[in-house]
Amino acid sequence: ETGVTQSPTHLIKTRGQQVTLRCSSQSGHNTVSWYQQALGQGPQFIFQYYREEENGRGNFPPRFSGLQFPNYSSELNVNALELDDSALYLCASSSRLGAGNEQFFGPGTRLTVL
Amino acid sequence: AQKVTQAQTEISVVEKEDVTLDCVYETRDTTYYLFWYKQPPSGELVFLIRRNSFDEQNEISGRYSWNFQKSTSSFNFTITASQVVDSAVYFCALSEAPTGTASKLTFGTGTRLQVTL
Numbered sequence: 001e002t003g004v005t006q007s008p009t010h011l012i013k014t015r016g017q018q019v020t021l022r023c024s025s026q027s028g029h030n031t032v033s034w035y036q037q038a039l040g041q042g043p044q045f046i047f048q049y050y051r052e053e054e055n056g057r058g059n060f061p062p063r064f065s066g067l068q069f070p071n072y073s074s075e076l077n078v079n080a081l082e083l084d085d086s087a088l089y090l091c092a093s094s095s096r097l098g099a100g101n102e103q104f105f106g107p108g109t110r111l112t113v114l
Numbered sequence: 115a116q117k118v119t120q121a122q123t124e125i126s127v128v129e130k131e132d133v134t135l136d137c138v139y140e141t142r143d144t145t146y147y148l149f150w151y152k153q154p155p156s157g158e159l160v161f162l163i164r165r166n167s168f169d170e171q172n173e174i175s176g177r178y179s180w181n182f183q184k185s186t187s188s189f190n191f192t193i194t195a196s197q198v199v200d201s202a203v204y205f206c207a208l209s210e211a212p213t214g215t216a217s218k219l220t221f222g223t224g225t226r227l228q229v230t231l
Binding site for chain 1: 207
């Protein structure tokens, strides 16, 4: 069983640029969540996708957007990058919706905005 | 609004010592779930335990044990006979979404545990 994978591992961008991060969910999982983890902080919920539809969003501006594909893989897009967007971006998948379901996390993409 | 507080920013212990990581949560819901995750230097969050709000039984798994007390809104984590491999950042998290809606995890700020020889 393949776990959650994310690409790229590291990324360096400059302010104002756009970035796309990718996530492949664990086999059989149809729910993907994205989290942003700033240095020294806990992960913050960005949004969740279930069967290709956004199913909840945290306190992030519209320049953070996402997609989920028919194979349940997902993308996180961030436009007009700001310095504060520098963080570890974590993707998590689960087998169904619901608060009690375990979310399996990927290794993350570390984004640096200069 | 839901909130998780981990007041201990960093803890250092010598191998074989016992250590307890504190977690206090706030929620208005009567149905919720609590989690502990471990984050080693590699960055990947590793699931340790899940507890629902109706099950206050303490749990033990090897050297790990968890103490859930609704009366004090706490969900503390104890490592017995700590080992160097336990060195990591540990996060407590809360999820209170009803079934069928976004299962958002609210994390604390984490406790960095350093175990030395």
